[in-house]
Amino acid sequence: MSTLLLIEQILNGLQFGVMLFLMAAGLTLIFGVMGLINLAHGSLYMVGAFAAAAVAGATGSFLLALIASLIAAAAAGAIIELAVIRRLYDRDHLDQVLATFALILIFSEGTRWLFGSFPLYLDIPSALAGPVTLPGGIQYPAYRLLIIVIGGVIALGLFQLIARTRIGIQIRAGESDREMIAALGVDISRLYTIVFALGAALAGLAGALVGALQSVQVGMGEPVLILAFVVIVIGGIGSIKGAFVGALLVGLTDTLGKVLLPGLFGAFMEPAAATAVGSSLASMAIYILMAAVLLFRPTGLYGSA
């Protein structure tokens, strides 16, 4: 494999990782601050994608579509937090899993009821449609570069938010001792709603950005949700930094695994068998990574015990 192809694949891995980060950031914040397992996070990703497709279809503007995805997902997040999730904080994880799984079903069938069973159309803006030539002569899709940039900017913004702002201090305090910050007079239920809506908005944005590359359809969120859980387990639950590093690790492992492993087995096996074994092992690569990380750091890379 040539160096250029390898660099292109590394960029692909980064782009995949950044997209996973947008999902995982919300998930890890919600788990860290409220101790809630939110299976419906994938539904919020779907809500963002459908809102973007609807607005892009009506107005033709991709920027408006992205804004709509943020607003719609944040609103959906705030509504389910106020109506359902709020009642679950004191319950055990099994109740939370059951209730948020019910939310997945409600969101999926509700979306089908509104938009029908056929995938919707959402395309990348024509200005970003083609490839750009990077230094060294690599042809890389402009839109994927944009996703890497947007993801990087959002990661930076989140670090600043958590480290430097008042709300960030409250979030960190909430992570370490929920009862104490309530006792100190912080309006904890308002904080929860804000954190939940923020996480939802990030998931919605990820859905809209990725929806333009992939298909906008009912059930699109669940496969990503599983990967996002892998990311936060690797990164350490509750840590934004862990989510970022974990997302990039998972993105790179998955992409490079499926590119390199079949070739590696091809060196000493029949081509057909090497393809089959290599592809199967590549699908397992991120879970093997997760198991390896947990073996050496049971709380994840940046998790606190």
Add this chain to the structure above:
Amino acid sequence: MYLKSLILAAGLTALASAGLADGHGGTVKVGMITTLSGGGAGLGIDVRDGFLLATKMAGNENLEVVVEDDQRKPEIAVQLADKMIQSDKVDIMTGIIFSNLAMAVIPAATAQGKFYISPNAGPSQLAGKGCHPLYFNVAWQNDNLHEAAGAYANDAGYTNSFILAPNYPAGQDALTGYKRTYGGELAGEIYTKLGQTDYAAEIAQIRASGADSVFFFLPGGMGISFLKQYAGSGVDIPVVGPAFSFDQGILQAVGEAALGVKNTSQWNKDLDVPANATFVEAFQAEYGRLPSLYASQGYDAANLILSAMETADVKDADAFRTALAAAEFDSVRGDFKFGTNQHPVQDYYVREVIKEGDVFTNKIIGASLEDHVDAYAAECSY
């Protein structure tokens, strides 16, 4: 007292006449288990709508249809099949879209003496050694459209194909089917993860491979993702695929990215057959959208059953089976007959994706395979 006996008498009369109706044996009860929710619901909805359209147009009151949603889950399909066989007492079953569900339901249903008419799934097991006298497939054997794609690649002069499919039984069958008819070299062969939505890594490999054509089988959302990303990557190697990634339900979501792509199918809406023109017009009038190949398969399945009901009683399994095997109905595909394993022997076409007004659709541009028999027919003996 008088009133009571009157009611009793009325009740008995009703019972007796109900018994009489059964005695006629004219009614046929069809149990349709198909995918109406979750991913892949569009396919089941099209099969159901095509089937119900044909029954409505025939106006045959002796045909009763029960429809249930399998949610694309084998265990649910099995439960529904048990319920239909034991409490609904259906005579014929149909509707399953996905091969893994078909394998869970069909062998059990035919073993219990029920007819099964498959409007979509055609797993190789049921076409070869596992064939059954009560099992008919009115669509195709799973490999067929891929074989047609391989034959087209030869005709188009491609000699160096890059092929990819998801790593699951139907994906492996797809690549096997393509290689069965395709005579050139392979520039690369990739199995992707089932349900994968990002194909950047594969597209980069295609670009670097020096292939002169790309064959892919990625059903549903996977195909939409692949085509959009392929168009955005700037790679301009021509793409060939089976009709599954280019059906009417999916094309609108792919948009411009699919324009000009060649794909293979046993049916298209512009196929010049009178029965097809009637079907396409009636489907649009009834549902307000263009029919897909799945809808055409559902429509043919219903007409096949209706045609057999004309000449035979479903309670007489041998006679009904002979009537089904004769396939005396006006198929939307024109010539239609069953082979020895009760799978279609039919023509396959090459289609091109075009834009008609605002709607993306397909147009037939040539033939691919004529009177094609599937590869497993020889292994089948009853």
